[in-house]
Amino acid sequence: MKQHPLCSDCEDKITPIDLPIPAGLKKEWSACESRRQFLGRAGKVLGWASLATLFGEASLRHSVFASASDENDLKLPHFAPKAKRAIYLFMSGAPPQVDLFDYKPNLAAQFNADMPASVRGNQQLTGMTAGQARFPVAPAHWPFRQHGKTGTWISDLLPYTARMVDDLTFIKSLNTDAINHEPAIMLINTGNMNAGKPCLGAWLAYGLGSMNDNLPTFVVLQTKTNPKENNQPVSSRLWSSGFLSSEFAGVGLRSVGDPVLYLQDPAGVDRETRRKMLDAVEEINRQTLAEVGDPETNSRIAQYEMAFRMQSSVPELTDLSKEPQSTWDLYGPDAKQPGTFAYNCLLARRMAERGVRFTQIYKRGWDVHDNVVGNLPILCQETDQGCYALVTDLKRRGLLDDTLVIWAGEFGRTVYSQGGLSQENYGRDHHPRCFTAWMAGAGVRPAVAFGETDDYSYNVVKDPVHVRDFNATILHCLGIDHNRFTYEFQGLHQKLTSPVPAFVVQGILA
Amino acid sequence: MSAAAKLGDAGRVVLRRARRIPRVWVSTVCAAIVIAILPFLFPLDGKAHADWMQFLGRFHPLLVHLPIGFIVLLPLLEFAGMKRQSLRDAAGFVLWVAFASCVLAIVFGLLLAYGSGEIGSTVTGHMRGGIVLAIELLLLLVVRQSWLAGPQPRSFFILVTIVLVTLAWTAHHGGSLTHGSDYLTRYMPATLKRFVAPSAVSAHPHSFFARHVYTVLDTKCVACHGTNKEQGGLRLDSYESLMAGGKDGVVIAPRNPDGSLLLKKVTLPPNDPHFMPAEGRTPLTPEEIARIRAWVLAGASSDATSVPGIFIAEDQEEAPPPVGDYSGLMGEIRQMQQSQGAKLVSVSANPSDGLILRTTDAAASFDDAQLAKFQRFAPFIVEAELGRTAVTDAGVETLSQFTNLRALHLEDTAVSGRTLAKLSSLSQLSYLNLSGTKVTSEGIAIFKNKSSLRHLHLFNTPAEPVSTAESGDRSTQ
Numbered sequence: 001m002k003q004h005p006l007c008s009d010c011e012d013k014i015t016p017i018d019l020p021i022p023a024g025l026k027k028e029w030s031a032c033e034s035r036r037q038f039l040g041r042a043g044k045v046l047g048w049a050s051l052a053t054l055f056g057e058a059s060l061r062h063s064v065f066a067s068a069s070d071e072n073d074l075k076l077p078h079f080a081p082k083a084k085r086a087i088y089l090f091m092s093g094a095p096p097q098v099d100l101f102d103y104k105p106n107l108a109a110q111f112n113a114d115m116p117a118s119v120r121g122n123q124q125l126t127g128m129t130a131g132q133a134r135f136p137v138a139p140a141h142w143p144f145r146q147h148g149k150t151g152t153w154i155s156d157l158l159p160y161t162a163r164m165v166d167d168l169t170f171i172k173s174l175n176t177d178a179i180n181h182e183p184a185i186m187l188i189n190t191g192n193m194n195a196g197k198p199c200l201g202a203w204l205a206y207g208l209g210s211m212n213d214n215l216p217t218f219v220v221l222q223t224k225t226n227p228k229e230n231n232q233p234v235s236s237r238l239w240s241s242g243f244l245s246s247e248f249a250g251v252g253l254r255s256v257g258d259p260v261l262y263l264q265d266p267a268g269v270d271r272e273t274r275r276k277m278l279d280a281v282e283e284i285n286r287q288t289l290a291e292v293g294d295p296e297t298n299s300r301i302a303q304y305e306m307a308f309r310m311q312s313s314v315p316e317l318t319d320l321s322k323e324p325q326s327t328w329d330l331y332g333p334d335a336k337q338p339g340t341f342a343y344n345c346l347l348a349r350r351m352a353e354r355g356v357r358f359t360q361i362y363k364r365g366w367d368v369h370d371n372v373v374g375n376l377p378i379l380c381q382e383t384d385q386g387c388y389a390l391v392t393d394l395k396r397r398g399l400l401d402d403t404l405v406i407w408a409g410e411f412g413r414t415v416y417s418q419g420g421l422s423q424e425n426y427g428r429d430h431h432p433r434c435f436t437a438w439m440a441g442a443g444v445r446p447a448v449a450f451g452e453t454d455d456y457s458y459n460v461v462k463d464p465v466h467v468r469d470f471n472a473t474i475l476h477c478l479g480i481d482h483n484r485f486t487y488e489f490q491g492l493h494q495k496l497t498s499p500v501p502a503f504v505v506q507g508i509l510a
Numbered sequence: 511m512s513a514a515a516k517l518g519d520a521g522r523v524v525l526r527r528a529r530r531i532p533r534v535w536v537s538t539v540c541a542a543i544v545i546a547i548l549p550f551l552f553p554l555d556g557k558a559h560a561d562w563m564q565f566l567g568r569f570h571p572l573l574v575h576l577p578i579g580f581i582v583l584l585p586l587l588e589f590a591g592m593k594r595q596s597l598r599d600a601a602g603f604v605l606w607v608a609f610a611s612c613v614l615a616i617v618f619g620l621l622l623a624y625g626s627g628e629i630g631s632t633v634t635g636h637m638r639g640g641i642v643l644a645i646e647l648l649l650l651l652v653v654r655q656s657w658l659a660g661p662q663p664r665s666f667f668i669l670v671t672i673v674l675v676t677l678a679w680t681a682h683h684g685g686s687l688t689h690g691s692d693y694l695t696r697y698m699p700a701t702l703k704r705f706v707a708p709s710a711v712s713a714h715p716h717s718f719f720a721r722h723v724y725t726v727l728d729t730k731c732v733a734c735h736g737t738n739k740e741q742g743g744l745r746l747d748s749y750e751s752l753m754a755g756g757k758d759g760v761v762i763a764p765r766n767p768d769g770s771l772l773l774k775k776v777t778l779p780p781n782d783p784h785f786m787p788a789e790g791r792t793p794l795t796p797e798e799i800a801r802i803r804a805w806v807l808a809g810a811s812s813d814a815t816s817v818p819g820i821f822i823a824e825d826q827e828e829a830p831p832p833v834g835d836y837s838g839l840m841g842e843i844r845q846m847q848q849s850q851g852a853k854l855v856s857v858s859a860n861p862s863d864g865l866i867l868r869t870t871d872a873a874a875s876f877d878d879a880q881l882a883k884f885q886r887f888a889p890f891i892v893e894a895e896l897g898r899t900a901v902t903d904a905g906v907e908t909l910s911q912f913t914n915l916r917a918l919h920l921e922d923t924a925v926s927g928r929t930l931a932k933l934s935s936l937s938q939l940s941y942l943n944l945s946g947t948k949v950t951s952e953g954i955a956i957f958k959n960k961s962s963l964r965h966l967h968l969f970n971t972p973a974e975p976v977s978t979a980e981s982g983d984r985s986t987q
């Protein structure tokens with residue numbers, strides 16, 4: 001029987017040389033083939049050479065080939081932790097501290113007055129306001145009131161947050177190096193303005209390992225965007241594992257439709273068939289691993305297995321039908337709609353119960369360059385009750401005793417108005433020198449306001465906290481000494497808090 | 511027998527000399543009596559007397575160091591005097607000065623105590639020690655004359671030892687008066703501290719009062735307002751006595767820091783005659799005053815664990831005792847970690863921090879029988895995560911053998927609370943989560959008086975219905 005010339009099952013090896021094609025093409029093919037062979041072999045040699053250095057001693061110690069559960073080998077946590085897990089409410093776009101938390105009663109009298117140049121100092125401005133002729137003071141549009149036993153001043157925009165101030169630890173002197181979103185959001189998440197470094201969640205997943213084999217160690221939840229708001233993009237490099245094995249990267253659950261795509265078995269494929277398929281794929285992957293030695297193959301194997309287990313654990317996680325009425329009373333009606341901030345907060349609580357180590361919820365839209373009066377109430381209304389519900393729910397269920405909740409953006413906003421200032425409206429530009437964040441729960445002392453800013457909420461005057469210090473403090477709450485928590489890469493002992501010295505904020509620790 | 515005979519010989523020698531110079535003995539006895547009746551002439555009645563007495567009396571702490579120095583020098587000179595006679599001659603002179611300064615110190619001490627109206631067992635003890643010491647020195651002075659010719663007999667050294675012991679005892683009481691009775695033990699390593707009887711601070715050892723108010727009073731105030739002394743009829747060594755106040759009335763007015771005499775006195779200008787702590791003792795730091803003020807403002811409760819607005823960086827919970835050595839079981843523990851299901855994980859890289867029993871992966875299939883298998887690891891388990899498992903009341907009984915258990919999660923289990931009483935033997939249990947179980951207030955009544963249990967969560971149980979749970983948090987109440 002005559003075989004097709006391109007059939008791979010033929011007995012005699014047919015090369016293009018034997019095919020009825022022009023001689024010039026045959027010549028080019030032979031040159032190409034030898035080059036491909038050369039590069040292929042050379043690549044393998046280089047690969048093995050680099051692998052050999054990888055293997056040196058470090059790779060076996062790290063979880064490249066060992067499973068992530070071998071946490072003892074990393075000698076972590078360094079000391080008995082107060083918090084086992086953390087939930088990070090990330091307010092992307094930078095909330096205006098002066099409208100929400102950093103109460104400056106003296107500003108009202110200075111409405112539309114020029115901000116003293118001495119206060120601004122040598123601060124570089126963004127292109128959006130650098131050209132402004134004047135920098136008129138824009139006081140907060142909403143009144144502040146004292147709340148809780150501490151008498152903490154909170155804007156009327158946050159009535160729910162106001163109810164829990166005695167449980168919160170405010171840091172009013174947070175500051176960062178970058179004035180634009182992308183570098184700033186990378187800096188606070190990964191410790192470096194440039195992409196390629198692992199984020200806080202990936203470090204935690206790598207260092208502390210999983211508490212539940214059926215769910216990811218690090219989950220990212222995105223809140224559905226509101227088209228009325230100025231939504232800065234957030235990208236997966238914010239939850240990337242950088243140079244760590246990719247199994248430590250954040251797993252994003254989708255806000256619309258299935259939380260994880262293609263998690264359901266296709267019609268006609270039952271669980272057993274899926275298992276068999278995965279076993280076969282794993283065998284092939286193991287062969288590849290033995291042949292090529294790429295540690296990422298191991299990550300792939302682990303991810304297939306995790307996906308298989310998530311087929312049953314994720315539907316259970318997102319099934320809110322058994323939540324009692326008290327839950328809905330607390331989280332509000334928004335929580336019934338997937339993708340809202342309140343819904344994500346409820347999921348975060350459910351994941352905390354189920355042993356997810358680190359959950360990060362992104363809420364975009366805080367970039368209020370203009371129309372603060374129009375947009376800020378919407379933003380607060382979208383998030384305020386969810387934050388309160390999460391902390392309160394964790395507290396009443398006894399989870400706040402070993403969970404750390406963090407609320408922060410990437411930087412602050414200016415006290416002077418961007419663009420026109422009127423009694424009715426104003427805008428605020430980016431401001432890296434000071435912004436407010438809060439924490440609650442295990443490891444931090446409640447009812448504390450740490451750090452102070454000047455009368456214009458422009459410069460820190462007491463107890464500055466750099467975002468590196470902020471990250472060092474979070475690691476401390478989870479039992480990690482940030483200086484000893486390193487990973488050898490590119491000849492450096494890389495760490496989350498980067499090479500610049502960082503300090504744990506002792507003043508807020510419990 | 512021979513020692514007794516020797517002592518008898520020495521006594522006879524003394525007697526013979528005494529007969530030869532009876533006048534020395536007469537005056538010695540008279541002087542001893544005068545010293546001994548001094549306290550009866552000026553009885554410590556708790557009332558302040560003439561100011562000039564206090565003025566002079568305050569030189570007592572200065573004078574008192576003279577006899578101490580001389581007395582310590584005495585045995586040195588005597589020993590050295592065995593080789594060099596001149597030093598032994600000097601010892602006689604030193605002994606005289608020691609005695610004279612000792613009497614002087616007693617007189618000034620009495621002036622101080624009598625003048626200021628200080629009373630208390632430590633004051634009395636210190637005074638009696640001083641008087642006994644003076645009489646011992648007098649005796650030593652007299653008998654030493656008879657031993658000058660030859661080498662010192664053993665009885666001399668016995669006498670010197672007695673003098674030194676009396677000195678140490680008296681000086682310790684004096685030190686306790688000035689620095690507080692726990693001055694020496696405060697920073698003692700915990701291992702040694704166990705041998706010293708712990709002081710009963712409060713019924714609530716974890717309360718804000720016990721940790722941040724009592725500690726300040728204890729270091730800065732109790733030296734004059736405690737068992738040792740009761741200046742102004744005020745004692746600050748317990749919550750009850752603090753709230754009871756002194757001769758000038760109450761010193762703490764709950765929720766009214768400005769109306770609280772104690773806060774008023776410690777915030778006066780330091781040169782004010784009513785400034786406290788008096789007598790140039792270390793004043794309270796601004797942080798300490800702020801803590802007390804916040805505590806008063808919050809209601810001056812004896813058992814509240816936190817006070818709004820106050821954070822204290824050094825407020826670290828006392829490190830829990832290390833669990834034992836379980837390195838022999840490590841192989842098994844690692845094997846468990848590699849497989850699916852319930853496992854033991856270490857709290858930290860430090861093995862003595864103990865193990866956590868983690869059942870998340872086993873969840874509903876983890877039952878009492880499986881829990882029982884962990885009994886052999888029991889003393890090393892400090893936290894048991896049993897939420898949403900099939901553990902029941904029988905499992906709770908097993909848990910009572912987990913002697914080092916600090917945190918116990920039993921939320922959403924079938925535990926009814928019937929056997930919870932068994933857990934009261936767990937001395938370190940500080941966290942207990944019973945949310946979503948069927949426990950009733952009767953079931954948890956056993957924990958009402960368990961002060962170590964700082965976090966008891968009862969959300970969604972008959973003991974704490976949902977409606978009140980939203981605002982309810984027992985951990986800070």
